Every structure is written in C-alpha cells, then in structure tokens.
Amino acid sequence: MKVCTALRLGAALVCFILVAQTQSQDCFCPTHVRGVCNGNPPNCACKLPIGPDDVPVDCTKLIPKCLLMKRESLPAKGGRRPKPENALVDNDGLYNPDCEGNGRFKARQCNNTETCWCVNSAGVRRTDKGDKNWKCQELVRTFWIIVQMTRNSTEEVPANDLKKAIEDTITSRYKLPVKHVATVELEGSMIYVDLKQNSSELSPNDVDIADVAYYMEKDIKSDPFIPLENPFAILVNGKNIGVKEPLIYYIDEKPHEISMKRLTAGVIAVIVVVVVAIIAGIIVLVLTRRKKGRYEKAEVKEMNEMQKQLTS
Numbered sequence: 001m002k003v004c005t006a007l008r009l010g011a012a013l014v015c016f017i018l019v020a021q022t023q024s025q026d027c028f029c030p031t032h033v034r035g036v037c038n039g040n041p042p043n044c045a046c047k048l049p050i051g052p053d054d055v056p057v058d059c060t061k062l063i064p065k066c067l068l069m070k071r072e073s074l075p076a077k078g079g080r081r082p083k084p085e086n087a088l089v090d091n092d093g094l095y096n097p098d099c100e101g102n103g104r105f106k107a108r109q110c111n112n113t114e115t116c117w118c119v120n121s122a123g124v125r126r127t128d129k130g131d132k133n134w135k136c137q138e139l140v141r142t143f144w145i146i147v148q149m150t151r152n153s154t155e156e157v158p159a160n161d162l163k164k165a166i167e168d169t170i171t172s173r174y175k176l177p178v179k180h181v182a183t184v185e186l187e188g189s190m191i192y193v194d195l196k197q198n199s200s201e202l203s204p205n206d207v208d209i210a211d212v213a214y215y216m217e218k219d220i221k222s223d224p225f226i227p228l229e230n231p232f233a234i235l236v237n238g239k240n241i242g243v244k245e246p247l248i249y250y251i252d253e254k255p256h257e258i259s260m261k262r263l264t265a266g267v268i269a270v271i272v273v274v275v276v277a278i279i280a281g282i283i284v285l286v287l288t289r290r291k292k293g294r295y296e297k298a299e300v301k302e303m304n305e306m307q308k309q310l311t312s
C-alpha cells in the first residue's frame with residue numbers, strides 16, 4: 001500500500017517534470033492565438049495561417065496590421081461551413097490588402113474589381129477611389145493616432161493612477177516605447193490616448209503605432225489577437241478598469257486627399273431621406289384626416305335620420 005502511494009507520487013512527479021520541461025522548451029506565439037511555432041527558444045520559427053498560406057511571422061513583436069487584415073479578410077483554410085449567397089458581414093473598413101514583404105501596407109490598394117485608392121501607413125484610405133490606373137506616389141506615414149474609448153463604469157479612480165495604468169498597459173503589452181505615448185487624457189468617462197511616431201522616429205525594428213492601435217482596438221472589443229493567458233487589463237491598485245467602444249482617428253504627415261464631393265453626396269442623401277420622410281408624414285396625416293372626416297360626416301347623417309324618425 002505504502003509502496004503503491006510512493007510509486008504513484010513518483011510517477012506524478014516525473015510526469016510533472018516532463019510537462020514543465022516540454023513547456024519550457026516549446027516555442028509559442030505570444031502575439032497571435034493562431035500563430036504556430038516550431039523549434040526551441042530562442043530559435044523559434046513561427047507561422048501564421050493567412051488564407052490558404054502559412055506566412056512566416058516574428059512572434060516576438062506585434063504582427064503587422066496589413067497581415068492581420070489580410071488574414072481577417074480571407075476565408076480560413078479548410079472546410080468552413082458554407083454561407084448563404086446573400087449573407088452580409090460587417091467588415092468595418094476591412095479589405096484584403098496588398099502587403100510588402102516586411103508586412104507594411106503597399107501605398108496603392110485595389111479591391112477585386114478595378115477600383116484602386118491610396119492608403120496611409122495604417123492602411124486607411126486617404127484619397128478618392130479611381131480605376132486601375134490610379135497612382136500613389138508614396139506610402140504617407142500616419143504619425144499620430146488617437147485611440148478614444150469609454151470607461152465601463154463611472155466609479156472614481158485617481159486620474160494620475162489611471163493615466164499611468166493605461167501607459168503601462170500600452171508599453172508592456174504592445175512593447176511600444178513610452179516616448180510614443182504622447183498623452184493620455186481623461187474627460188468624464190472618456191479616455192483619449194495620443195500615440196505619436198513620425199518617419200524620422202521609426203526604425204525598422206520598432207513596433208508601429210498603427211499595429212499597436214489595431215491590437216488595442218481588438219483588445220477593447222474583447223476580440224484579442226494575443227492569447228487569453230495574457231488578458232488585456234488596465235490595472236489601478238489591482239482593480240481592472242473596463243473600457244469599451246474604441247474609436248480610432250488617424251492623422252497623416254500630409255493632409256488627406258479625399259475630396260468633399262463624396263461628403264456632399266452623403267449630405268444630399270440625408271436631406272433626401274428627411275424630405276421623403278416629411279412628405280410621407282404629411283400624406284399619412286392627410287389620409288387619416290380624410291378618413292376621420294368621412295366618419296364624422298356619416299355620424300352626422302345618422303343623427304339627422306334619427307332626428308327625422310323622432311319628429312315624424
């Protein structure tokens with residue numbers, strides 16, 4: 001009996017040591033849940049499935065946004081359940097981008113059709129759309145990104161502690177040097193983070209603020225790229241300050257070239273909708289009035305008849 005327990009204990013211990021050893025030897029991808037790594041640290045070879053391909057990636061830093069967007073826009077490898085032909089997906093600004101070998105965006109992007117446009121270094125459209133002859137001189141750098149978010153609760157926390165906690169999360173989770181977190185501003189339940197990094201400040205090995213903002217947006221939307229063992233948290237005195245509703249603004253080193261024509265088209269559309277609504281309202285009003293009128297007349301008629309009957 002005693003021997004048995006001792007044996008079992010021994011086996012469990014051996015097993016534990018084995019697990020611990022294999023775990024310490026395994027490469028894994030801390031920056032993407034779907035990253036697959038082979039080899040032994042520090043010589044890890046990692047790949048990320050993107051559409052039908054496995055693309056080599058460097059999991060020691062954030063995966064470039066262009067590759068992430070490409071991955072999200074392409075159907076996954078293997079048999080996914082087929083979707084009905086008319087099924088719509090909310091792609092909020094998502095397209096299948098063309099990436100450079102280093103994972104950065106190509107200045108010119110086109111969709112499957114013959115429509116092309118120019119993007120900034122965050123992959124956001126900064127010109128009008130044109131045909132396939134559309135030219136983009138250079139990839140214009142997004143040097144300033146504003147990440148806006150809302151606190152889950154209005155519970156009071158010391159402002160400076162909260163600012164420090166946000167800065168700590170950004171620098172430790174995304175490995176962004178603290179000098180690029182220009183300001184953290186609080187306004188009621190709103191939080192504004194300014195990330196700044198211009199062309200002359202960006203060296204090839206640095207993480208790009210566009211990648212940081214994309215990771216952060218997904219983290220706030222509770223759809224993180226980073227494995228769940230390392231959850232997103234803004235800790236003030238050990239308490240997680242929940243945030244939601246991220247909104248990201250991109251400011252480029254050169255003003256964008258989106259003409260206002262499209263905006264006015266939008267405004268016209270709104271005006272048309274409002275006018276149509278008003279006309280519809282008036283028609284409904286007139287129709288109901290008319291019906292009421294007829295009803296009233298009928299009533300009067302009946303009354304008259306009754307009176308006649310009474311008098312006769």
Ligand SMILES: *[C@@H]1O[C@H](CO)[C@@H](O)[C@H](O)[C@H]1NC(C)=O
Nearest residue numbers: 095110111112113114115129
């Ligand atoms: C490409 O862009 C054109 C023009 O904006 C649009 O009508 C079309 O739906 C887009 N196609 C895809 C696949 O995004």
Ligand SMILES: *[C@@H]1O[C@H](CO)[C@@H](O)[C@H](O)[C@H]1NC(C)=O
Nearest residue numbers: 143196197198199200201253
């Ligand atoms: C880039 O940013 C640094 C630090 O904010 C600043 O000193 C430098 O002048 C900027 N360079 C350009 C080209 O804007």
Ligand SMILES: *[C@@H]1O[C@H](CO)[C@@H](O)[C@H](O)[C@H]1NC(C)=O
Nearest residue numbers: 152221222240241242243244
């Ligand atoms: C904050 O709210 C969002 C959305 O409602 C939710 O997903 C998230 O888990 C919340 N975070 C915390 C820490 O409560």
